[in-house]
Amino acid sequence: MPASRSQKRPVWMEKPNPVVQVLKFVVLGVCVLLVIIPFWSIVATSIADQQTINASGGGMVMWPDGISLNAYSAVLGGGVVTRAVIISVAITVIGTLLSLATTAGLAYWLSRPGAVAARPVLFLLLGAVLFAPGIIPSYLVVKELNLLDTYASLILPVMVNAFNVIVMRAFFQDLPQELFESAAIDGASSATVLLKIVLPLSKAVLAVIGLFYAVAYWNAFFNAMLYIQSSEKWPMALVLRTYVVNQTTIGGDQVAITEALPPQLSLQMATLVIAIVPILIVYPFLQRHFAKGVMIGAVKG
């Protein structure tokens, strides 16, 4: 993308019509506000104290008069939400590491010229991108493997994403072939080449794909709903559904009580914020790279 083009209006382009210009900014401004206001309001409500919420008629708050972090200390001090956060973090970390290892291994195998059985496996990958297995058959596979109601059922079925393998393979193939040749002449095994040459050169793509996996694990709802039966194994998404979407009352048993139970709404919004914050933290890193990732997939897929 030539940077100079967008900086200034080219000579041949006519002066922009002020009406159109204003309209454009109004439309984009509205779009941006539609995204920002909900976030703002959720955070504001989560830190609002009882008086502020009462003043707004028990509803959402745009500007908290009194700030209180009681909702957070109650929700994070132990109880349902705390346990769900720990479970979700553990699944996200372990799942992402496993996903990266298996995805990189598979992509590396398929990227080497003359690797055994690479073509049929590549075919399987493309098929997996085009159609998803049905709900019932997937459930049966997990059930037959005795994985129902285990944490493994939240990781293994989604561990390898075919699209990510294809993106990573394309990246590996783009590495200069001379490196592989010189390493082979020096007698390096394919594992050495992977560890010492391919992976260090692929930090960027590993980071992006790792982040994509991490976001998917953190957000995972469907598999949890399908496979997890006991409520003490609930990850964050199921807690959110029960206590925020279905508005089940968060009672004193579910949180660490300080003195008085903070307002229901604050507890719910604090839970929601806790679910959103990790995404917001990794988002800048993701954003720097994802355009590139999408492009590799689009061009070389």
Place this chain on the structure above:
Amino acid sequence: MSARSKAPSPPAVASTGSRASAEALPTPQPGTTARRRRRLHRDAILLLVLGLPGAVALIVFQYLPLLGNVIAFQDYQPYLGLTESDWVGFANFSFLWDGNPEFLNALKNTLILTVIQTVLVFPIPLVLALLLNSLAGERLKRLLQSILYLPHFLSWVIVVAIFQQMLGNAGMLNTFLVQQDLPIVRIIGVPDLFMALITSQAIWKDAGWGTIIFLAALSRIDQEQYEASAVDGATAWQRLINITLPALKGLFILLLILRLGSSLSVGFEQIILQQGPVGLQASEVLDTWVYNNGVLGGDWGMSAAVGLVKSVVGLVLVIGANKLAHMFGERGVYQK
């Protein structure tokens, strides 16, 4: 690609070389070729070991389920298992011809949502992308993109929760209306508004993200075309109609084909989360029907049959649409 332009870190290569070179430098001896072949062989196995876990996971969780589809032809009982359950032929597929009202309702809702989402959700990212693309400042454009992409990364649970807090009966909109002494507007949990709600959630979550692929395509259009046509007196509108849109045609067709393939799957997570208050009549779609009927209701065989028909129809649609695209001289998703 930044990593490519960077020089390969010399120390890594050098250290690999120095350690391995002692055994690798060939001294012409009779045993060398055999040893080399053995090493090559060992290396192929090593490569397999690295790749196999991923391949196994792919086969077990993407392709093994295809076998699970046999229960569509069985009277499947979980305690009997796949091997012991009775075979019933095509009895489970009776929904196709006996006019099962629940199935027809789910099918109707699915098709309506698909049409709405394709017609409405599809062009919005294009318009947004064109707006963003026409902005002068690169920095402003980046900032807007960052904000608009964000909702894509939130899960449906979060999006649904956010919509409830904004539009629900005690949500922000109604709090505001009450403060202004206006009557409240009921949006969440109203069956008649359910499809509108689902659609606006889909737009809120993914319209911004959808621009990314259009922006990429727009940045590849040769700028000299615009210059030449402007010199020839084309207005901005004419340039849009005659240069920009034709340049995006291939991409548009590609996206449409992909959309067709999943046209019978509309927002499972999104809908299952919100089914309670609005009832099944307004909200049931094929995927939720499969889940409610099969996993919750225990009618495994028929649910699997619906799922199977759904996948086959999706696959046929993709292949058919791709053929059609080829006939019109477009690239489509894959080549012949």
